[in-house]
Amino acid sequence: MSDLAKFWAEAGDDVTVLTGMPNHPTGVIPPEYRGKVRATESFDGYRVVRTWLYATANEGIVKKTLGHLSFMVSSVVLGGRRSGKADVVVVSSPTFFSIFSAWLLSRFKRAKLVVEIRDLWPAIFVELGVLTNRQAIWVLERLELWSYRTADAVVVVSEGFRQNLIERGIDPEKVHTVRNGADLSKFTPGGDPAPGRDHLGANDEDILVLYIGAHGISHGLESVAEAAKLLEGRKIRVAFVGEGAAKPQLQARVDELGLNNVGLYPGVGRDEVASMLAAADICLVPLRDVPLFTTFIPSKIFEYFGTGKAVVGAVRGEPAEILRDGGALVVEPGDPEALGGAIAELAEDEARRSRMGIQGRTYVEEHFNRRVLADRYRQILRSLKSGSGK
Numbered sequence: 001m002s003d004l005a006k007f008w009a010e011a012g013d014d015v016t017v018l019t020g021m022p023n024h025p026t027g028v029i030p031p032e033y034r035g036k037v038r039a040t041e042s043f044d045g046y047r048v049v050r051t052w053l054y055a056t057a058n059e060g061i062v063k064k065t066l067g068h069l070s071f072m073v074s075s076v077v078l079g080g081r082r083s084g085k086a087d088v089v090v091v092s093s094p095t096f097f098s099i100f101s102a103w104l105l106s107r108f109k110r111a112k113l114v115v116e117i118r119d120l121w122p123a124i125f126v127e128l129g130v131l132t133n134r135q136a137i138w139v140l141e142r143l144e145l146w147s148y149r150t151a152d153a154v155v156v157v158s159e160g161f162r163q164n165l166i167e168r169g170i171d172p173e174k175v176h177t178v179r180n181g182a183d184l185s186k187f188t189p190g191g192d193p194a195p196g197r198d199h200l201g202a203n204d205e206d207i208l209v210l211y212i213g214a215h216g217i218s219h220g221l222e223s224v225a226e227a228a229k230l231l232e233g234r235k236i237r238v239a240f241v242g243e244g245a246a247k248p249q250l251q252a253r254v255d256e257l258g259l260n261n262v263g264l265y266p267g268v269g270r271d272e273v274a275s276m277l278a279a280a281d282i283c284l285v286p287l288r289d290v291p292l293f294t295t296f297i298p299s300k301i302f303e304y305f306g307t308g309k310a311v312v313g314a315v316r317g318e319p320a321e322i323l324r325d326g327g328a329l330v331v332e333p334g335d336p337e338a339l340g341g342a343i344a345e346l347a348e349d350e351a352r353r354s355r356m357g358i359q360g361r362t363y364v365e366e367h368f369n370r371r372v373l374a375d376r377y378r379q380i381l382r383s384l385k386s387g388s389g390k
Contacts, residue, residue, distance in 0.1 A: 001092055002043070002270070003183050007374035008381075009045035016086070017046060018079045018105075020053035020071045025214065025243040025267065027057035038078050051078040058216070058245055061130060065097075072097040076104055086111040087385045090155075096121045096140075099147045112384040115151040117161055120292060127292045128217055145169070152384050155377065160295025160318050178377045180299035181370035182306035187274055189308030189361055196279025200239040201263050207236045207347040210280035212273060213300050215244030220288040222253045223314065226336035227343065229257045236261060236347050241276055243267040277307040281353060282346050285313040285323065289333040294318060301326070302368045305360035310353035312342045327359030 001017070009015045021033045033039060039050040054070035056063040075098065086109045091102030099115055106113040122140040125131040131140075148154050148165060154175045156162050166172045202208040209228075215221060221240065228238040238261060240250065247264070254262050268276060277283065283304040287293045294317025301322060304311045311328035313320060320330045329346065331338035346353055 003370050004374050004377060005046045006044035007371050008378055011375070011378060013378070015046035016083050017048045018075055018083045019048065019050055020074070021050050021055065023053075023055035025058035027055050029055050037074075038082065040082065049079050049083050051075055058214075058243070060245075061125075068095040068097040071095070072101045075101045080105055080108060085109060088112045088114060088381045090114040090116060090381070092116040092118060093147075094119050094121055096144070103147070103150060112152040113150070114153045114155060114381065114384070115147055116155045117165075118157055120161060120164060120295070123164075124218070124290075124292055124296075127290050128288075130217070148175075153380060155380065158295050158297045158318050164295065176380050178373055178380070179368065180297060180302060181368035181373045182299075182302035182364055183370045184306055184365060187277070187303045187306030189357060191274060191278030191307070193279045196276045200237070200241070200265060200276070200279060202237045202239070202279065205235050207234075207281045208279055209236060209238045209282045209284060209343055209347075210241065210276065211239070211284045211286070212241040212268075212276055213298070215240065215242050215247040215250060217246050218288055218290075218293070218296075219244075219246065220286045220314065220334055221246060221250045223334050223336050223339065224284060224286055225250060225253045225257060225259065225262060227340035228259055228262045230336060230340035231344060232259070232261055234261075234344065234347065236343065238262045239265060239280075241265045241268060273303065274307065277303065277309060280309055282343060283309045283311050284339075285311060285315060285319070285328075286339070287315045287319070287333055289316070293333075294320075297322060301328075302364050302370075305364040305368070308357035308361045310346050310356040311360060312339065312346065314339050326363040327356045329356075 005015045005017055021029050023029045037052040041048045051074040053074055054067045056067045089102050089106040089109065089111045091098050093099055093115065103113060122131055122137060126137055131137055145168065148170045154165065154170065155178050156175060157180050159177055162175050162177050165175050197208060200208060211224060243266065251264055285298055285301055287296065297319045305326050311323060313323040313328055313330045314333045316333060323330050329342045331342050
């Protein structure tokens with residue numbers, strides 16, 4: 001969303017982002033924001049209005065829900081007037097409860113409402129076994145469908161999401177697919193690998209295999225640790241960079257397996273991600289083997305491709321198709337032996353890794369340039385403002 005806001009502002013739009021105090025995923029608010037109920041800032045040509053929320057780590061459904069509900073209220077009470085006038089209100093889900101505050105704000109501002117879906121919620125939590133109460137699921141699904149129907153437009157990040165909504169009765173004309181992408185001016189090949197390799201404990205002889213991003217229950221990272229066990233004795237180091245609810249379980253599995261070729265590192269800021277990628281020889285895109293994940297497209301794919309890295313995915317469906325089209329190796333999710341074999345295969349073939357990196361960069365330039373995608377998204381917003389359709 002920060003990239004979209006930047007590109008829209010550069011195109012001449014007046015963009016305001018209404019969000020909470022920074023705390024994700026650790027739940028720790030930086031010192032400069034503590035004690036504030038509201039803050040206003042400027043970034044890359046757009047304005048950011050932050051409101052108080054109940055900050056909690058990205059773990060535990062009750063606390064997370066309380067955090068989401070607190071922002072649902074504070075965004076309207078503290079941010080409604082401060083965020084100013086609008087022609088269009090765009091809300092991104094997750095978090096799910098923000099949709100209701102966005103609906104209310106769009107009514108106050110007499111603005112069009114765009115609901116952007118980056119996760120199918122609550123469906124994904126049902127498939128992962130996090131939500132099991134049938135009555136709660138029924139209520140949440142009714143609210144979910146209401147949000148799609150009341151929106152002037154719905155923007156999704158995969159064709160699988162679009163088909164899901166259409167099959168559930170949402171007007172196809174108002175559902176638009178704008179996939180994720182990469183800012184190709186930020187994620188470029190050829191960065192200095194030394195700082196990142198030093199940070200991640202890789203020497204000059206090591207093949208550095210990197211997973212960077214959320215450590216959630218969706219990602220199946222324990223399978224990556226099990227694949228690393230099979231790679232012991234080789235000059236291969238596996239690094240996990242990020243935070244999330246599943247990180248303690250991953251650490252416990254690494255300890256249980258006695259792995260000395262694996263390192264777990266804290267999350268880094270967005271400006272540091274490119275430096276971490278520059279250090280890597282191979283990048284990983286794992287997901288758990290859950291049917292709904294055949295429609296989920298991790299945005300890290302495009303950043304990996306943008307930096308010209310060889311990529312191994314452990315996914316099915318739409319993300320697997322994109323990875324293969326970009327030259328990546330794809331194995332079945334939840335299969336440590338297949339994942340370990342793919343990593344070992346690439347570790348021994350530098351020329352192949354180089355060819356994969358070139359193919360991936362070319363592919364993302366042609367299809368997933370975030371600046372181009374942001375303009376496509378912007379045209380949807382402009383059509384709503386002009387009343388030329390949904």
